[in-house]
Every structure is written in structure tokens, then in C-alpha cells.
Amino acid sequence: MKRRNIYKKALILCGFLSTLTISAQQVNTMYFMENVPVRNSLNPAFQPLSNFYLGFPVLGFTQYSLGNNSLTLKDFAYNDANGKPIWFLNKNGDKNKFFNVLKPTTLMQTNMQLNVLDFGFRTGRAYWNFSIAEKMEGQVGLPKDLMKLLLYGTPDMNRNSYDFTSFGADMTVYTEVGLGYSRKANDKWTLGGKVKLLLGTGNVSGSSSDLKLNAGIDQWNLVGNGSVNYSSPIDLNGNSFQNFDPITDISTGQWLKPSGMGAGIDLGATYKLTNDVTLSAAVTDLGFIRWNKNLKKMGYNVDYKFTGIDGLNINDTDVNHKTDSIFTDFKNAIHDTITNSKAYTSYTSPKINVGVEYAFLNNKMSVGLLSRTLIHNKVAYEELTGSLNLRPVSWFDLSGSYSVLNGRSSNIGLGLGLRTGFIHWFVSADYVPVKYATVSFNNNSNSTKAPVPYNTKSTNFALGVNFVFGNKKDADRDGVKDSKDKCPDTPRGVKVDKNGCPIDTDGDGVPDYLDKCPDTPTEAYGSVDEHGCPLDTDGDGVPDYLDKCPDTPKEAKGFIDSKGCPIDTDGDGVPDYLDKCPDTPKEAKGMVDKNGCLLDSDGDGVPDYLDLCPNTPAEAKAFVDKNGCTLDTDGDGVPDYLDKCPNTPIEARGKVDQNGCPRDTDGDGIPDYLDKCPTIAGVAENEGCPAIKKEVKTLFKKALQGIQFETGKDKIKPKSYPILNQIAAVMTANPTYLIEVRGHTDNVGDAKLNQVLSQKRAESVRKYLIGKGIDSKRMTANGYGDTLPVSTNSTPAGRTLNRRVEFEITFEEVSVQ
Known part of the structure; x- marks a missing residue:
């Protein structure tokens, strides 16, 4: 089958409707x-500024919106390269661009x-708030493949x-009775x-379970089925689409009686x-x-085969006749029934709003960002709106917004709120057209030009008139009326008392919103800085009041x-911040310098508190x-620093210079400690004493037994005189x-x-020798009895040897026989 243009009218109709249906269901600018x-x-968490409001019936709040999620007028018509207006199906138009704009399902x-x-x-x-509202929601979903067929036919x-x-399609009308609390x-x-x-009040909802078209050169085959649920005060007679007859003769009571009942909820914060x-x-x-009145279920099943129309041209005079014939065949191919059905449930389309607002100039201006998500038939439709808000006084509010809807921008919104006495007026709209195309409308010989919105998919507006009372004038928005506000210039967001003044919980004279030290004790009153913190003049970390x-110096x-006083950990009288020797022992107190280090007055390396010799010379x-x-290592009485002979033996102690x-x-070269005659020069052989002649030593040995006494007496026998005389001569x-x-x-x-x-x-x-001229001072006499025997007393010979007189020179003991 050749590609045909027979669906041009259908395409135009679908396109026009898609630009006039909605996707908002709320006015974001508001x-x-x-x-x-x-x-x-x-x-529902938002609280009005007025203490009481009452909406005018119907005018209290009216909202209406139209739009779709795919197309704008500029997708249908635009200027070609020569500036001539054309539409997308023109031979110079771009139907591919039109088709690519479409969503998988265009939701109207x-x-x-x-x-x-x-x-x-x-x-x-x-x-608290209470409302009764009449609501109507309608949706139609057009599959992208429908436009694909209309644009490209069967390639x-x-x-x-x-x-x-x-x-699919869905239309619901209901009354909402709500009680809100924030x-x-x-x-x-x-x-x-x-x-x-x-x-x-009523509901019509239809969907297709399986509706597909298979098309080729010989024939097209449309196969599918679907159903429509119906409930409303108007009952239907008949058993098919072709012969049903609505019963419109119903009483007011029947009209007011709900066709279904349900519940809903709003939650916010x-x-x-x-x-x-x-x-x-x-x-x-x-x-x-839950719908339960005049319930009807209309089911359909279609199996339609189309084999084409020969010789059809869009300019033929019989085009309408041929088109009607096609529609008649199509209608006959649909097998449908209308039956009573069981109660069914429909759902409202919930919306998720997430916003953030930044206020400045004491809330006289703000900027806001709102994310709105609409959920319909389990599909989410996103919209992002930025807003600039002006509210210089409590009775005036002006907002401008810009929205990005499903990835498409150029959507401007405006809102105005105004209070005049006890009446508040407002109007707000999203998707306000800013781009228009001039379109000429020909009426016989007259031509009229009018601007048509060119770059918007939707229109959405709301207006309302309400009585408002008790809208307290609160210039600083602290919650206290200006007439009672003793602090009328309180910054925004500051917590205030009943007089409208910033709260000062700790009573230090600095309000809480400025107070960085909110628990200031009573003792510190009068000693706090502008931040409400106790003053610390010297900056030592201890507030002045303590x-x-x-x-205290900075160091x-x-x-x-x-207590704010410098610590002296070791108690030496020097504070730690100056103390370079922080571990001074208790015994050293009073004996440290200005740096807290141990004094060593004589500089000998031993601190004074340990120094038993505090005047050690520098050497x-x-x-x-x-x-x-x-x-004095060698103990000779001469300290090492003066000792030139540091290894003096013990025997020499006391005998050093x-x-x-x-x-x-x-x-004589023999040190005194070894010299038995330290004052008389001698020889080493005689331990420092003068040398004794051999004959003198022999004489003294003779004297040991040569001096005889009368028995038992001390009288010298004369035979002993020669030896004594020799000794005198020596x-x-x-x-x-x-x-x-x-x-x-x-x-x-x-x-x-x-x-x-x-x-x-x-x-x-001794006396004999004195008598011989020997100086008595040179001789001493001592008797030792039998205490120093030189032989045994057991024999006569031994006893003879023990009875003797010895002569001992002081530097050498010499016995004379």
C-alpha cells in the first residue's frame, strides 16, 4: 500500500488538542x-498571616489549568529559511523534529x-482550616506510535x-471536604x-489492555481490547456503544447523592x-x-482489517464520503458490551512538593526553588520552578517564577496578592505566554490579526477573594504586634519574649541570638563582651570574674x-611560663635564678643546694x-686542681708539699715518707739515714754481750769499760x-x-757514757725486762743471750755483741 495522507485531519485535531490540555493541577507560583x-x-504546614480568613463562595479560590507534557504551538508552525510561516507537515517542514519532541505517551x-x-x-x-471544594480531573493519554503512524505511514x-x-482516558468529578491542622x-x-x-460525583476511566496495529502493503490489521468503567448519577440504558441511552430525568436528591466515597490526606512540614x-x-x-452507583463496565474488542482506498486525493470532492465509509467499517469491527459491574476504585493524582526559600532584606524579598512531582497512573511528571518574591509590606505580595517542565523551559509565572481592609485579593498563574505569533483570521472579505501563544504547552491560573481578620501588623515579624512590641526592629528569626524583645536567658545583657555563651553565671554579670561571653582582659583563659x-602577661x-594565676608547678618561686627548669626539687627552693634554674654560685657544676663547698675557685x-x-683523689690533702703529683701513695699523706x-x-732524694732520717741527708741503702760504718755496726754487736753487770745489780763490771769507751768514741x-x-x-x-x-x-x-762526755740529750735509756727475748729461756745459753744491753741508733737498730 502506498503511503497516504488520509489522516491529515486527524493529525491536526490531535495536535491541536494536545496543546490545550494540562499537566499542572496546581499553581506553582503561589x-x-x-x-x-x-x-x-x-x-498543609503553611500558616496564613491572618488570624482568621473566610473565602467567598466560588471566588474564595478558583483554579483552572490546561496543558500537556510534550508539545507547544511552535512545534507545529514556524518560519522557514525565507521567513515564511509554514507548519511541520509542509514539504519544507521538519516532521522528524516534531516527532522527536513527543514523549512515549503524550499526557493531556x-x-x-x-x-x-x-x-x-x-x-x-x-x-485550623476547613474547606469544601468541587474538583474535576481529566486525562487523555496518546501513544507516540499513533503519531508515528500518522506522520510516517507504513515505510x-x-x-x-x-x-x-x-x-486511555480518565475523567473524575468529586466533592472534597477537608479539615486541616498545622x-x-x-x-x-x-x-x-x-x-x-x-x-x-462521577467517573469515566478507560484503558487499553492490548491495542496493536500491524500494517503492510496489502492490509492493515488493528487488534486489541480494552474497557471503560463508568459511575455517575446518570444511569445508562443499552448494551453497546451504538445503542446506549443515558437517563437524564433524575431528581435533585439523586443528583446530589454521591456515586462513590473515599478519603484523602495531605501531609506537610x-x-x-x-x-x-x-x-x-x-x-x-x-x-x-470507591465507586458504587450506576456502575457500568463497557468492554470492547476490535479486529479491524483495512485493505486501502484507490485513487484517493486530499483535494477530491468525495473525500468526506470515502472517509466516512472507512469510519463506518471501523465502527462495525468493534465488538462492545455494556454490563453492570462491581464497585471499583479510582485514585487521585498525588503531588510531591519540595521547596527551599532564602529570605533577605528582613524578609522583604526572597528567592525560592520548588520541585513538583505529579504521579499519574504510576508515571511521574517532574517540574522545577524558581521564584523571586517581593513583599515590602504585609498587605502586598508579588511573585515571579520560571519553570522547567519535563525538560522544557520558557515557562514564566506571575502572582499578585493584595489586602485592602478586610478583603484579600490574589491572582496567580503559571506558564504565562511571553512569545506570541500573529495569526490572520479571514472572514469573507475581512481579515483579522491576533496574537497566539507560541512557546507554551500549558496555562494554569488561580484567583481568590477572602475576608481576612486579625492580620497583625508585625514589621519585624517576631510574632508580637507592633503596638505591643517594645523592640520593633528585632532581626528576623530571633526568639523574643512577650514584649517582642530578644530573649536573654542567662540575663547577662546580651540577647540569646547574639550570645555565644548562653549559660553565663550570675557572678559574671557586668563582665561580658558583646558576644555575651565573660571578659578575659588578660586573655589567660580565665574570665575576669574568676x-x-x-x-597575667601574654607569655x-x-x-x-x-584562679588565673601563673602556675609554679615545682614551687620554686618562678612561674612555669618563665621556668626553664620546671622540675626543681623542694630542697632547692630559694636557691634558683630568675629562669627557675638551680643556682651554682661558684660555677662548679654542683647546685648551691647540694654544694658543701660553695666557694670553689674557678680553677x-x-x-x-x-x-x-x-x-683530692690521692687523699694527700692537696686538691686535684693544684696537685702536680696526683698519685701520691697512702704512706705519703701528710708528707707532701x-x-x-x-x-x-x-x-737526699729520698721522700720523707720513706726517709727514716728525714732531716738528715742519708742514703737509700740506709732508708734515708746517713750510712753507718761497718766497724761501728760490729762494735754495737759486741756490746750486746760485752757489757757485764754484777749479778742482780745494775753496777757495771769494770771489764765492760773498754767496750763502753769505744762506744763513747763512736x-x-x-x-x-x-x-x-x-x-x-x-x-x-x-x-x-x-x-x-x-x-x-x-x-x-747511759750515765757511764755521759760521764765520757756524751751529751745526755743524744741518749735515752729504756728497760724491757724479759719481754723481748732473742732466744729461749729454757737453756743457760739462751738465757745468757737474753740478758743483754742494746744500742739502737734512731735510724737503724744495731745490736752490739
Whole structure:
């Protein structure tokens, strides 16, 4: 079958209708007009400014909207490259562009609301409202494949498939009786809700279960089925579309009796994120109606085959006749029935509104952003609206908006609210046309030009007139009437008392909205800064009212106690912020410098509190012990720092000079501690004493037994004189000799008597030598009795040896035989 143009009229009709049906069901521009009393229909949490409002019947709130989700007039007609107006089916037009604009299902809707009664009133923080409204909702869904068929026909010679299943229609008329309530839960949240009784007047809803067209060159075959539910005060007679007859003769009572009943609910909330930013969200028109009066179910089944029309031209005079013939055949191919049905349920189209508003200039202006989602037949339709709102005084409100609907922009909205005395007027509209095309209308010989909206898919407006009372004049919007407001310039969003003044909970003289320290104690009154925080003049972290040391220097910050005084952890009298030695022991108190470090007056490395020798000379530094005293490692009495002989042996202690070196008094090269004759030069062989001649040593040995005494007496026998004279001669020849005359006995007899006898015999020898001219000072005499035997007393020979007289030079003991 060749491609035909027989559906041009149908295409024009569908296109025109699609530009006049709606997709809004609410006026978005009104969302941010806060002086409109019935704004709570968009969000039940919104509270009117007036204390009471009463809507005029019908005029209190009337809303009507038209539109679709796909097309505008400019999609149908536009100027070609030469500036000549054409439409999209013109040979120079762009039908592909037209087709691409279409949604999978072009939704055409109409919506109307008339408020019969509407009033609300404030009670404290709550607001109640009651309304009775008549509502009408209508939708038609056109599948994109329908336009595809009309635009492109059947490009494939054998098989072309089209799916019309999404074709459907729905019309509902009902009465809504609602009771709403909102309450300011706190300074941030306002919550609201509205319960609704839905009284259904009538409903017609149709849908296709399976409606498809298969077309080829030989024939077209339309196969499908669907149904229509019907309920209204008007009953239907008949059993098919062709012969049904509505019964219109019904009484007023029957007309007013609901055909169905249901319920609905609105829920909403607002949240003040800051004093100037308010968030809001709502779900409205969430409901259902159960239909149970004059119920009819109209079902259809179609199996239509079309084999074409030969020779048809759009300019033929018999085109209408041929077209009517096609429609007659199509009608006959539909098999339909009308039967009584069971009760069924339809659902309202809920809307989700999410908004954010930023107010400035003390709420005299604001900008808002609203996201609206309409849900119809489980499909969501999105719309985003930005709004600029002007409300310089409480009786005037002007809003302008711009919407993006289903991805299409150029939708401007305007709203105006005005209060004159006890009456509030408002009008608001979305999708106000801003682009127009001039169209000429020919009437016989007359031609009339008129502007036609060119770039909008919808129109949506609302208006209302309401009595309002108690709309308190509150210039600063703090909730207190100006006549009672003692603080009329309170910033927006500030919590106030009954006098309209900012609350000062802690009584410090700084209102809470400025008070960064809201719990200031009573003691701090008069000592707070502009932020309501206790003053801390010296900046040490301790407020002045607690600070016992108000002049703490900056360097001490972080080193103070709870009273604001510099901490002295180690108690040394130097505060920690200056203390470079923070761990001074208790014993050192009073002995630290200005830096808190231990004093060491003599600089020997031992702090004064430990220094037992506090005046150590500078040269002795590093030569002191733990007590601060100069070290004397070798114990010779000369400190190490002066000791040139640091390893003096123990035997030399007390016998060293000022340099710590062993003394050699007689200069014989033998130190005094080793010199038995330290004042007389001697030789090492004689341990520092002068050398003793061999003959002298022999003489003294002879004297051991050579000096004889009378038995038991101390009288020297004369035979002993030669030896004594020789000894006298030696003493005379050696004037440096000092001798000790020692007397000894054996153990025969009384020991005490033996000691006395030995003493007397030694004295007798000393006296003899004195008599020979020897100085008595050079000799001493001592008797030792039997205490120092040189042999055994058990034999006569031994006892003889033990009875003797010895001569010992002081530097060498010499025994003379």
C-alpha cells in the first residue's frame, strides 16, 4: 500500500488538542506567596498571616489549568529559511523534529477546583482550616506510535508494528471536604496535615489492555481490547456503544447523592534551617474513591482489517464520503458490551512538593526553588520552578517564577496578592505566554490579526477573594504586634519574649541570638563582651570574674591555674611560663635564678643546694665531687686542681708539699715518707739515714754481750769499760747519732723486778757514757725486762743471750755483741 495522507485531519485535531490540555493541577507560583490565605492547599504546614480568613463562595479560590507534557504551538508552525510561516507537515517542514519532541505517551490533562466554603483560624501556635471544594480531573493519554503512524505511514512494504496500548482516558468529578491542622512544634519545625472526605460525583476511566496495529502493503490489521468503567448519577440504558441511552430525568436528591466515597490526606512540614533559609516538603491529594452507583463496565474488542482506498486525493470532492465509509467499517469491527459491574476504585493524582526559600532584606524579598512531582497512573511528571518574591509590606505580595517542565523551559509565572481592609485579593498563574505569533483570521472579505501563544504547552491560573481578620501588623515579624512590641526592629528569626524583645536567658545583657555563651553565671554579670561571653582582659583563659591575677602577661597563656594565676608547678618561686627548669626539687627552693634554674654560685657544676663547698675557685671547676668540694683523689690533702703529683701513695699523706708532691726535707732524694732520717741527708741503702760504718755496726754487736753487770745489780763490771769507751768514741766521732740504750733480762725471777733491773742497767750505761762526755740529750735509756727475748729461756745459753744491753741508733737498730 502506498503511503497516504488520509489522516491529515486527524493529525491536526490531535495536535491541536494536545496543546490545550494540562499537566499542572496546581499553581506553582503561589507556593511562595505567604500572604495568600489558601496557600495551605499546596502544603498543609503553611500558616496564613491572618488570624482568621473566610473565602467567598466560588471566588474564595478558583483554579483552572490546561496543558500537556510534550508539545507547544511552535512545534507545529514556524518560519522557514525565507521567513515564511509554514507548519511541520509542509514539504519544507521538519516532521522528524516534531516527532522527536513527543514523549512515549503524550499526557493531556485538565483540572479545575472551585471552593464552595473555605475558612481557617489561629489558636496559639496552631492553625485550623476547613474547606469544601468541587474538583474535576481529566486525562487523555496518546501513544507516540499513533503519531508515528500518522506522520510516517507504513515505510516497510510488508510489516509495520505500532503499539497503542497506552491509549486511555480518565475523567473524575468529586466533592472534597477537608479539615486541616498545622502547628509550630518549635522554632524550627512546623508540621501540618489535612484529612479529606471525598464524595464522588462521577467517573469515566478507560484503558487499553492490548491495542496493536500491524500494517503492510496489502492490509492493515488493528487488534486489541480494552474497557471503560463508568459511575455517575446518570444511569445508562443499552448494551453497546451504538445503542446506549443515558437517563437524564433524575431528581435533585439523586443528583446530589454521591456515586462513590473515599478519603484523602495531605501531609506537610517546614523546617527553618537558618533564620533566612526555610525548607518545606508536602504530599497532597493522596486519596481514593470507591465507586458504587450506576456502575457500568463497557468492554470492547476490535479486529479491524483495512485493505486501502484507490485513487484517493486530499483535494477530491468525495473525500468526506470515502472517509466516512472507512469510519463506518471501523465502527462495525468493534465488538462492545455494556454490563453492570462491581464497585471499583479510582485514585487521585498525588503531588510531591519540595521547596527551599532564602529570605533577605528582613524578609522583604526572597528567592525560592520548588520541585513538583505529579504521579499519574504510576508515571511521574517532574517540574522545577524558581521564584523571586517581593513583599515590602504585609498587605502586598508579588511573585515571579520560571519553570522547567519535563525538560522544557520558557515557562514564566506571575502572582499578585493584595489586602485592602478586610478583603484579600490574589491572582496567580503559571506558564504565562511571553512569545506570541500573529495569526490572520479571514472572514469573507475581512481579515483579522491576533496574537497566539507560541512557546507554551500549558496555562494554569488561580484567583481568590477572602475576608481576612486579625492580620497583625508585625514589621519585624517576631510574632508580637507592633503596638505591643517594645523592640520593633528585632532581626528576623530571633526568639523574643512577650514584649517582642530578644530573649536573654542567662540575663547577662546580651540577647540569646547574639550570645555565644548562653549559660553565663550570675557572678559574671557586668563582665561580658558583646558576644555575651565573660571578659578575659588578660586573655589567660580565665574570665575576669574568676581571675585573681588579672594582669597575667601574654607569655603565660596556657600556664595558669583555675584562679588565673601563673602556675609554679615545682614551687620554686618562678612561674612555669618563665621556668626553664620546671622540675626543681623542694630542697632547692630559694636557691634558683630568675629562669627557675638551680643556682651554682661558684660555677662548679654542683647546685648551691647540694654544694658543701660553695666557694670553689674557678680553677677547680671540673675537679669537684658530688658535694661541690674539690677532689683530692690521692687523699694527700692537696686538691686535684693544684696537685702536680696526683698519685701520691697512702704512706705519703701528710708528707707532701703545696703541690701535692712528697716532701724531701733533707734533700737526699729520698721522700720523707720513706726517709727514716728525714732531716738528715742519708742514703737509700740506709732508708734515708746517713750510712753507718761497718766497724761501728760490729762494735754495737759486741756490746750486746760485752757489757757485764754484777749479778742482780745494775753496777757495771769494770771489764765492760773498754767496750763502753769505744762506744763513747763512736758517739763523739758521729755527733748526728742518737741512740737508745735498751736493757733486757731473762725470765728467771719476778718479771716486775726484772723490768726494774733492766731499766736500771740501761740507765747505768747511759750515765757511764755521759760521764765520757756524751751529751745526755743524744741518749735515752729504756728497760724491757724479759719481754723481748732473742732466744729461749729454757737453756743457760739462751738465757745468757737474753740478758743483754742494746744500742739502737734512731735510724737503724744495731745490736752490739
